[in-house]
Amino acid sequence: MQSNYNVLIIGGGPGGAMAGKAVVDAGLSCCIIEKRPAIGAPVRCAEGVGHEISELVDLDPKWISSKINGAQLVAPDGQILELNPEMAGNEVGYVLDRKIFDRELVWKAANAGCDVFVKSRASSAIIKNGKVCGAIIETGGKTLEVHADVVIAADGVESKFARWCGIDTTVPVAEIETCVQYLMTNLDIDPGLNSFYLGREVAPEGYVWIFSKGERTANVGIGISGKMCRDGKRPKDYLDAFIAEHLPNGKIIELIVGGVSACKPLECTVADGLIIVGDAARLSDPITGGGIINAMYTGKLAGEVAAECIASGDCSKKALMKYDVAWRDSKMGRGLKRNYQVKEIFIKLKDEKLNSIVNSVNKLDMEIFDTKYLIRELVKYNPWLLKDIGTLR
Ligand code: FAD
Helix, strand or coil, X not given: CCCEEEEEEECCCHHHHXXXXXXXXXXXXXXXXXXXXXXXXXXXXXXXXXXXXXXXXXXXXXXXXXXXXXXXXXXXXCCEEEECHHHXXXXXXXXXXXXXXXXXXXXXXXXXXXXXXXXXXXEEEEEECCEEEEEEEEECCEEEEEEEEEEEEXXXXXXXXXXHCCCCCCCCHHHEEEEEEEEEECCCCCCCEEEEECCCCCCCXXXXXXXXXXXXXXXXXXXXXXXXXXXCCCHHHXXXXXXXXXCCCCEEEEEEEXXXXXXXXXXXXXXXXEEECHHHHCCCCCCCCCCHHHHHHHHHHHHHHHHHHHHHCCCCHHHHHHHHHHHHHCHHHHHHHHHHHHHHHHCCCCHHHHHHHHHHHHCCCHHHCCHHHHHHHHHHHCCCHHHHHCCCC
16 A cells, blocks of 8 residues: 555445546546455445436446336335336336445446555544545554545445544434345345335334345335334334234345434535545435435545646645535435425324325326426325425425
């Protein structure tokens, strides 16, 4: 490992990999540090992504476990809302195989010239005169200082790097979705359909998902608000009860646990010499918890902005703000803002109100589906919604 790079990236997930590729494509030196011994494993994800992933990378068929053409939402009273591709938006697309996908993204960065070090952990930040200028790395039993013009923190939901640089990254307990997921087989499911189950009894302030991984196999998981967890009412308790009722013949072949932030993004995602991307910047979707595409988009953008700033000789917070402004102004940034407000409304809804919404959406004419029509019809059947929707900007 060199002791100097133009850009040092902490974390080899989708955010770090895209950043690394963008930096070396701009002709600069770059290094990705990943604490785990293998990129992409263990998987802590339901692996669902929307079609728009193709705007960021050429999808290789071997990265895809399942192609998803539709989704269904199951209300607390069991009513089913079938979402066609237009309504389902990001929920139709693909279920990836992240063991392969994450590794290949890093592979692409490495092939383009980025150095990669696995089983290498950043243990603190190097800060001089208020500017982040590298990290202390524990690797192969040694402790090294690695210096860089810009450090990109892509260290995921468990991110510590930005905190070491003095940035408050705390997520309130109520805004952490605590998740458990099984990979299950022997399931009678439609391999082209993803399902979401709602309701206080099923998943308080969260949902259960069944994301197809192909014939008879799926990621079956649950996320519930951290504040709802207590003895006997933990995510695994809810998930096991769900499986006993809905998938009694399924066989569990893998178990994962993890957390997803459902909070607002960090107030500022840059500092002198530092850019924060993906989950580390709290950029997963507050409603769905999806963060793969957001991490990829912000990782790529961070790599490009870092390269530009290095070329101009100015890696100050002011110069790097171009990154912060760009993602907030993007479709992703605007979507995160809106979805945070929508989430705040929906987590407060009682089951009867959720049932009523699903019931009224089921009455809609899908041929003329658009947002204005949806809101007008929803309010017609659920006048109480007017007050809440009025708070959406
Ligand atoms: P990560 O993928 O988390 O990568 C960060 C990397 O940094 C990790 O490999 C970690 O080992 C490494 N790292 C951390 N600290 C250090 C350190 N000090 N030194 C070196 N390396 C370090 N998103 C979706 O889009 N669709 C889904 O269906 C979906 N389902 C999910 C289900 C669950 C149960 C969970 C927990 C998450 C889910 N997500 C989903 C979220 C998704 O996994 C993340 O948004 C995405 O992985 C974020 O990418 P990232 O690159 O920011 O971070």
